Amino acid sequence: MTSVAISPALARETWSGPIIHTEDLWRTYQMGSEEIHALRGVSFDIQPGEYVAVMGPSGSGKSTLMNLIGCLDTPSRGRYVLRGKVVSEMNDDELAAIRNREIGFVFQTFNLLPRATALHNVELPLVYAGIPKEKRIELAKRAIERVDLTERMTHKPNELSGGQRQRVAIARALVMDPSILLADEPTGNLDSATGEEIMKLFEKLHEKGHTIILVTHERDIADHAHRTIHIRDGKIEKDEARKKA
Amino acid sequence: MLFGEAIGIAIQSLRANKLRSMLTVLGILIGVSSVIAVVAITEGLDRYMSDKVLELGTKAFRLQRTPDIITSNSQWLEMQKRKRLTMDDLEAVRKACTLCAEVGGQVWTGGSVKRGRVIQKNVGIAGVTENIPRIGTIRELMAGRHIVHGDIEAASLVAVIGSDLSDAFFGQMEPLGKEIDVDGHMLKVIGVGEKKGVVFGESQDNFIFIPITTFAKLYGSRRSFSIQAEAASMANFEAAQDQVRVAMRARRHLTYDKPDDFNIETGESIMELWQTMTRGIYVVTLVVTAISLLVGGIVVMNIMLVSVTERIKEIGVRKALGARRGDILRQFLVESVILSGFGGAMGVLGAAAFSFLLATILGNIMSANFTAPVRPWAVAMALGVSSVVGLVAGIYPANRAAALDPVEALRNE
Numbered sequence: 001m002t003s004v005a006i007s008p009a010l011a012r013e014t015w016s017g018p019i020i021h022t023e024d025l026w027r028t029y030q031m032g033s034e035e036i037h038a039l040r041g042v043s044f045d046i047q048p049g050e051y052v053a054v055m056g057p058s059g060s061g062k063s064t065l066m067n068l069i070g071c072l073d074t075p076s077r078g079r080y081v082l083r084g085k086v087v088s089e090m091n092d093d094e095l096a097a098i099r100n101r102e103i104g105f106v107f108q109t110f111n112l113l114p115r116a117t118a119l120h121n122v123e124l125p126l127v128y129a130g131i132p133k134e135k136r137i138e139l140a141k142r143a144i145e146r147v148d149l150t151e152r153m154t155h156k157p158n159e160l161s162g163g164q165r166q167r168v169a170i171a172r173a174l175v176m177d178p179s180i181l182l183a184d185e186p187t188g189n190l191d192s193a194t195g196e197e198i199m200k201l202f203e204k205l206h207e208k209g210h211t212i213i214l215v216t217h218e219r220d221i222a223d224h225a226h227r228t229i230h231i232r233d234g235k236i237e238k239d240e241a242r243k244k245a
Numbered sequence: 246m247l248f249g250e251a252i253g254i255a256i257q258s259l260r261a262n263k264l265r266s267m268l269t270v271l272g273i274l275i276g277v278s279s280v281i282a283v284v285a286i287t288e289g290l291d292r293y294m295s296d297k298v299l300e301l302g303t304k305a306f307r308l309q310r311t312p313d314i315i316t317s318n319s320q321w322l323e324m325q326k327r328k329r330l331t332m333d334d335l336e337a338v339r340k341a342c343t344l345c346a347e348v349g350g351q352v353w354t355g356g357s358v359k360r361g362r363v364i365q366k367n368v369g370i371a372g373v374t375e376n377i378p379r380i381g382t383i384r385e386l387m388a389g390r391h392i393v394h395g396d397i398e399a400a401s402l403v404a405v406i407g408s409d410l411s412d413a414f415f416g417q418m419e420p421l422g423k424e425i426d427v428d429g430h431m432l433k434v435i436g437v438g439e440k441k442g443v444v445f446g447e448s449q450d451n452f453i454f455i456p457i458t459t460f461a462k463l464y465g466s467r468r469s470f471s472i473q474a475e476a477a478s479m480a481n482f483e484a485a486q487d488q489v490r491v492a493m494r495a496r497r498h499l500t501y502d503k504p505d506d507f508n509i510e511t512g513e514s515i516m517e518l519w520q521t522m523t524r525g526i527y528v529v530t531l532v533v534t535a536i537s538l539l540v541g542g543i544v545v546m547n548i549m550l551v552s553v554t555e556r557i558k559e560i561g562v563r564k565a566l567g568a569r570r571g572d573i574l575r576q577f578l579v580e581s582v583i584l585s586g587f588g589g590a591m592g593v594l595g596a597a598a599f600s601f602l603l604a605t606i607l608g609n610i611m612s613a614n615f616t617a618p619v620r621p622w623a624v625a626m627a628l629g630v631s632s633v634v635g636l637v638a639g640i641y642p643a644n645r646a647a648a649l650d651p652v653e654a655l656r657n658e
Contacts, residue, residue: 067652070565072564072565072651072652072655073651073652092569092570093569093570093571096564096567096568096569096570097567097569099564099565099566099567100566100567101567103565105565105566107655111558111561111562111565111655113559113562115257115258115261116257124563124566125566125567127250128563128566128567128568128569128572129567133249172566176567
């Protein structure tokens, strides 16, 4: 199942293969004379509409993997194909375009621009996509509607609660109708009730057909996903589907 | 990303740091306002000078012992060796210059003039030939008559007085026919000059004209005087000067390889000298402006580096959301250009205010209508230059921002 295009401006052909295909991903950092292997040969596929958690303790390489999946970084070795495009061979500007189009980021610290209104924050990816002003506002409003924040649209981040801020961030992640929603510890800065609320929102988006990748070190949060990839020492330790309750 | 968006972001960020932005543009503000103000004021002075010089008359020129403006001590010493001009020179020039409509002589001194107990000080006392009021700018009278040829012949004890003296001595009363005391000689007032006002803080109406022969009787004939001439037509202006020059060189027995030992001044020659002087002012201003713009540019660059450092996280977020290198580069360049362009605009306003103020003050001092026009080209240049400064100053910081690694930038707190 593919996500439904929310606007003709962002329409594209449907895709039936795996959204993500990785082969033997390595990421090596040079620390002085020492080479540090943050990832040591990671391979997996993610299908459209999946809800996957990437779990591991800190230092396991899950952040490095998240950066690669999010196209913020490229692997030292191996192949990463996102929706049929070979990301591992792209340059900076091509990566920027892929991030803009295919990835919806949700961060632990929300990362909203403090001086911009909620609406303008949501508009931002559309700005970099070169969509004209009127269309941008229309699309941004629709995305904000989907996270139930229409009445807070003109507020700035410091006038919103943590949960509301994260919902703005989710609206921003959704506004380009990306291939994957990539959430990095999305409840890490929220109290558990609010966290639960956010997780319900992810569940709802998953039901609507979005592909969601959740990076976390918390068992409870990972349990919301339908599949969990466990990372340890730069390798996949375990890749399990959730047992149906 | 669209430019409109970059401008919006830039203005938002500058507004968020109002004080810092204001302080940042100070250097550019000063640079820009000084260049505009100096251009305006020099132009105002130029205009004022040429108005004043034109009073000498376009067809008139002056033969005198030394130049009006002496630029060095050694030149001054050299000038002191020159021979005085005499009545004989005047006669010779009058005969030689067939292209001159009028040739007259004038000799000056300063002194006090009394009537009863009223003393008028620092009066310009001029001995003149009868045609002097007709050479160059016509001297009009408010009342009475000019000095005439008969007065010269007879060396009569008569005077045409300036309106300052008339006001001081006679007020509302009739001055004509009354006597005034000039260095112990009683002279009869025969005419009163029309009021001319104040130039460079000096009244133009504090004078008396007396026949040149009377002047010789009062003060002796050892003073050098100037010979004033007016060419019959503009076409003969240069030729008339040449006639005078040739006649004088012959009288002084100057061989062809010797320079003139006298000076011929025209309105044009004075104007040229003035412009040479103001060109110096222009050059100095240009240097000062260049320095202040350079310093202003460095300040802008510095603050842009601070701005980039403060916003590393924001840059990371923007990059994560799809901003390309060029988008980030443009964002910071636009911010830098707007910042210094704003400084330039403030500078234009400052210069306009300053020029107006100074023109008013100078105008008051000279009690003349003095204007310092702010020229559109100066404004356009100032804005252009300050924008270029912003662009250049912004390149390095903007490049640093654009080159940031998104992973690193997002990790920044």
